[in-house]
Amino acid sequence: DVLYGDRMHDAYEQKVRVLLGDDVLQELHRHSTASRKRRLHLLREALDRLPGGSIPFLQVFNLWRTDVAVLNLLRSAAVAGSAAQLLGAKRGDRLRLYQDSLFVKRVGDGPTHWHSDLAMAPLDTNAFVTAWIPLQPVPPPNKGGSALVFAGGSHRDVALPFWHGDPRVCEDLSGRGYTEHEPEAMAVGDVTFHHGWTLHFAPPNTGPTPRRALTASYFLDGALRLGGSARQNDEDIESHTEWSRHVPPGKPARHALLPVVWPPEARDQGQRGDRVNTRLGRKYDGSRGSSRREPQPRRGGKRNLQRGVWRRE
Ligand SMILES: O=C(O)CCC(=O)C(=O)O
Incomplete structure (x- = not known):
C-alpha cells in the first residue's frame, strides 16, 4: 500500500x-x-x-526497482524457480525478470479484458511466463472473486492472431475449443502462472474491497528486442522505455533493468555483461542492495458475461 x-x-x-x-x-x-x-x-x-466499469484496474510497474523485498520475492525459488521450471529451462539457461506490475482492481472496476501479455512486450520470444500473486485472499468467483480466468490452449492458437488480429477486437471466440480455467478461492501465498500467449481475463470487482495482485513476468535469456515494424501493443510502454532505448532492435534484450534472477548463481554473472543506462549508473543493480527503500539498481473487446464469448466493442 x-x-x-x-x-x-x-x-x-x-x-x-x-x-x-x-x-x-x-x-x-x-x-x-x-x-x-x-x-x-x-x-x-x-x-x-x-462510463462506469470502463476502467479495469490501476497499475504501477517495477516496484522491484525501489524495493528490495519485492525483488527478493521475485527472485525466490518459489516464484522465479517455478517460472524457470515452467519454461523448461535447462542447465545453463538463465531467467530474466521482464517486469513486475501491481494491479489494483478497485471496488466497482470493470473486467480485465482478454489479452495475452506477450503482445505488450517488445521481445521476440515464446519463452515468457507471468506469475500472478494475490496480496489478499481472493474469494471464489461466485462470491465476487476476481482472480484471473485462463483460456487453456489459447497459447497454441496461432490461427487466432494470424487470421483475426488482436483477440480483443474479435467477435465470438467461444467455438475455438479453449478450456476455461479459473481458480477457486485463492489464499495469500497461492500463485498462478500463465504462458505469455495464454489469453486471460478477470471479472469486475463486485466485492467490498479493492483486489490487489502483484505480477511478475519472466523470459529466458537470449530473446531479441523487437522493434521496427513489429506490431506491438503499447499499453506497458512505461515499463520498458527506460531499457529499450539502450538495446537496439534485433539485439538480445540484456540490460540491468532486465536482471537475471535464476538460477541464483547466475545473477552476478548476468549483470556483468548487461548494458546499464549511463544516466542510471549502477543504481538498478539489484544484486547488491540491502536497504528496503534504497533505490536499486488491451483492449478493445469485451467478454460477454457468458463464459468464453468475446464480442466487438
Ligand atoms: O489482475 C488483473 O486483473 C490483470 C492481471 C493481468 O492481466 C496479468 O497478470 O497479465
Missing part, C-alpha cells in the same frame, strides 16, 4: 494515456505547474468521465 501510494500519480497517468490517449494526457500536462495534488485531481476527473 505504501509503494502504491507513492506511485499513485504514475498509475493515473498511465490509465489516462491508455484509455483516453496521448492528446488528453498532453493537455493535462499543460497544468504541470499545478501542485501534485491538483494534477492527480485532474487525472482522476478525466477518468471519472468514462
Whole structure:
C-alpha cells in the first residue's frame, strides 16, 4: 500500500494515456505547474468521465526497482524457480525478470479484458511466463472473486492472431475449443502462472474491497528486442522505455533493468555483461542492495458475461 501510494500519480497517468490517449494526457500536462495534488485531481476527473466499469484496474510497474523485498520475492525459488521450471529451462539457461506490475482492481472496476501479455512486450520470444500473486485472499468467483480466468490452449492458437488480429477486437471466440480455467478461492501465498500467449481475463470487482495482485513476468535469456515494424501493443510502454532505448532492435534484450534472477548463481554473472543506462549508473543493480527503500539498481473487446464469448466493442 505504501509503494502504491507513492506511485499513485504514475498509475493515473498511465490509465489516462491508455484509455483516453496521448492528446488528453498532453493537455493535462499543460497544468504541470499545478501542485501534485491538483494534477492527480485532474487525472482522476478525466477518468471519472468514462462510463462506469470502463476502467479495469490501476497499475504501477517495477516496484522491484525501489524495493528490495519485492525483488527478493521475485527472485525466490518459489516464484522465479517455478517460472524457470515452467519454461523448461535447462542447465545453463538463465531467467530474466521482464517486469513486475501491481494491479489494483478497485471496488466497482470493470473486467480485465482478454489479452495475452506477450503482445505488450517488445521481445521476440515464446519463452515468457507471468506469475500472478494475490496480496489478499481472493474469494471464489461466485462470491465476487476476481482472480484471473485462463483460456487453456489459447497459447497454441496461432490461427487466432494470424487470421483475426488482436483477440480483443474479435467477435465470438467461444467455438475455438479453449478450456476455461479459473481458480477457486485463492489464499495469500497461492500463485498462478500463465504462458505469455495464454489469453486471460478477470471479472469486475463486485466485492467490498479493492483486489490487489502483484505480477511478475519472466523470459529466458537470449530473446531479441523487437522493434521496427513489429506490431506491438503499447499499453506497458512505461515499463520498458527506460531499457529499450539502450538495446537496439534485433539485439538480445540484456540490460540491468532486465536482471537475471535464476538460477541464483547466475545473477552476478548476468549483470556483468548487461548494458546499464549511463544516466542510471549502477543504481538498478539489484544484486547488491540491502536497504528496503534504497533505490536499486488491451483492449478493445469485451467478454460477454457468458463464459468464453468475446464480442466487438
Ligand atoms: O489482475 C488483473 O486483473 C490483470 C492481471 C493481468 O492481466 C496479468 O497478470 O497479465
